[in-house]
Amino acid sequence: MDRIRIVGGAALNGSIPISGAKNAALPLMIASLLSDEPLTLENVPRLADISSLLRILQNHGVDYKIDGKKPGDAQTAGRTLHLHARDIVDTTAPYELVSKMRASFWVVAPLLARMGEAKVSLPGGCAIGTRPVDLLLMALESLGASIDIEAGYVIAKAPKGLRGAEIDFPKVTVGGTHVTLMAAALARGHTVIHNAAREPEIVDLADCLVKMGAKIRGAGASTIEIEGVPRLGGARHAVLPDRIEAGTYAMAVAMTGGDVLLEGARPELLQSALDALTASGAEITSTNEGIRVRRNGAGISPVDVSTAPFPGFPTDLQAQFMALMTRAKGVSRITETIFENRFMHVQELARFGAKIRLDGDAAIVTGVETLKGAPVMATDLRASVSLVIAALAAEGETIVHRVYHLDRGFEHLEQKLVACGARVERLAGQG
Numbered sequence: 001m002d003r004i005r006i007v008g009g010a011a012l013n014g015s016i017p018i019s020g021a022k023n024a025a026l027p028l029m030i031a032s033l034l035s036d037e038p039l040t041l042e043n044v045p046r047l048a049d050i051s052s053l054l055r056i057l058q059n060h061g062v063d064y065k066i067d068g069k070k071p072g073d074a075q076t077a078g079r080t081l082h083l084h085a086r087d088i089v090d091t092t093a094p095y096e097l098v099s100k101m102r103a104s105f106w107v108v109a110p111l112l113a114r115m116g117e118a119k120v121s122l123p124g125g126c127a128i129g130t131r132p133v134d135l136l137l138m139a140l141e142s143l144g145a146s147i148d149i150e151a152g153y154v155i156a157k158a159p160k161g162l163r164g165a166e167i168d169f170p171k172v173t174v175g176g177t178h179v180t181l182m183a184a185a186l187a188r189g190h191t192v193i194h195n196a197a198r199e200p201e202i203v204d205l206a207d208c209l210v211k212m213g214a215k216i217r218g219a220g221a222s223t224i225e226i227e228g229v230p231r232l233g234g235a236r237h238a239v240l241p242d243r244i245e246a247g248t249y250a251m252a253v254a255m256t257g258g259d260v261l262l263e264g265a266r267p268e269l270l271q272s273a274l275d276a277l278t279a280s281g282a283e284i285t286s287t288n289e290g291i292r293v294r295r296n297g298a299g300i301s302p303v304d305v306s307t308a309p310f311p312g313f314p315t316d317l318q319a320q321f322m323a324l325m326t327r328a329k330g331v332s333r334i335t336e337t338i339f340e341n342r343f344m345h346v347q348e349l350a351r352f353g354a355k356i357r358l359d360g361d362a363a364i365v366t367g368v369e370t371l372k373g374a375p376v377m378a379t380d381l382r383a384s385v386s387l388v389i390a391a392l393a394a395e396g397e398t399i400v401h402r403v404y405h406l407d408r409g410f411e412h413l414e415q416k417l418v419a420c421g422a423r424v425e426r427l428a429g430q431g
């Protein structure tokens, strides 16, 4: 297993191109199962999670092709992915494939909607507390599917097709909203989703489904209406920029100091995180090219944040913001309201000398003057990158073990940081 070695202390200066969003690309790729015509996705990031999902789609019978690099293309330019689910040859998504990534469970919706049946292993993914799928199954049942769970598999059936329904989520769920959008797009009649997730990735999926011929109104609001259609066609769609990647690098710059342009980042996708960064003393400006983040001289001020569904502070940036707060001049309180047990980074941050105390669903962070490099272990996707942020500002050397977590979600992480002056290298092999 690869490791990453970081020698802290260098400010970040330059520009970082922001990749296509993993969390948008995954549902968009899954949507290819809804049609027997080709779906072309542009700006798809090169990530382990994307490759895992391609293996799953291939198993269902999806043909795919990835455009090669053209002369003059930047190394970091997103890829174009052509997906074609002409014939679904298998409606089972096996444990070996689904257990690697939770979002792959969402194939249940298009398979059920198009083929009338799906057998999908219960999901795996990041170890961040219990992440049930009860609400996803509730939505599919409301749409007329029968659901059984046998030997770790969900068996969903709707031999006569799905029918529109009124679905009221008791809790905002991104996956639940994606699944309902895909299933309802091909259901008979009208569906209303109440308390829908409003994340930009939901809007991106809905936009693409509409290009494929779906009738959807209200994506981005908490009530979404879908009028089912008998079939969907092909489309071409560009994946939106990754707000979590942009927020992560913004926090890294706020941590180390410096001046970085996040190329292609869109401020409206992460305003709450940018507000928290501004409150911490970073200077954020929006330009035509992206978001510019600066912090020169002034120290880091403590800021309390509480995670919430969009447009609130994203849970996927909680660990990174906590890393920043470990060096603030004072005490901050970081509350996690979306996932239980999403504090695995706390004990690893403590290895740098950070002072963090857990209090129920909150972490109380007392800023320290200096962090010191240490060997640390990546535990989940977002937690891992918080260790990178801490390491960039720590004195001396840090070795991050188990970096495959980072490879699931951050494209060209080392290259992007090195280009801005960070001392980061990947050590292949043991670890």
Ligand code: UD1
Residues within 6 Å of the ligand: 022, 023, 024, 026, 102, 103, 130, 131, 132, 133, 134, 135, 136, 137, 171, 172, 173, 174, 175, 176, 197, 201, 315, 316, 338, 339, 340
């Ligand atoms: C997605 C994101 C993930 C992000 C999360 C919250 C992708 C690929 N992943 O995950 O990065 O952290 O949104 O913004 O887009 N819940 C239930 N029952 C269910 C489904 C969810 O109780 O059936 C709960 C979850 O345990 C959690 C909350 O609802 O407490 C929100 O989860 P959800 O929005 O569904 O997260 P994901 O879609 O899995």
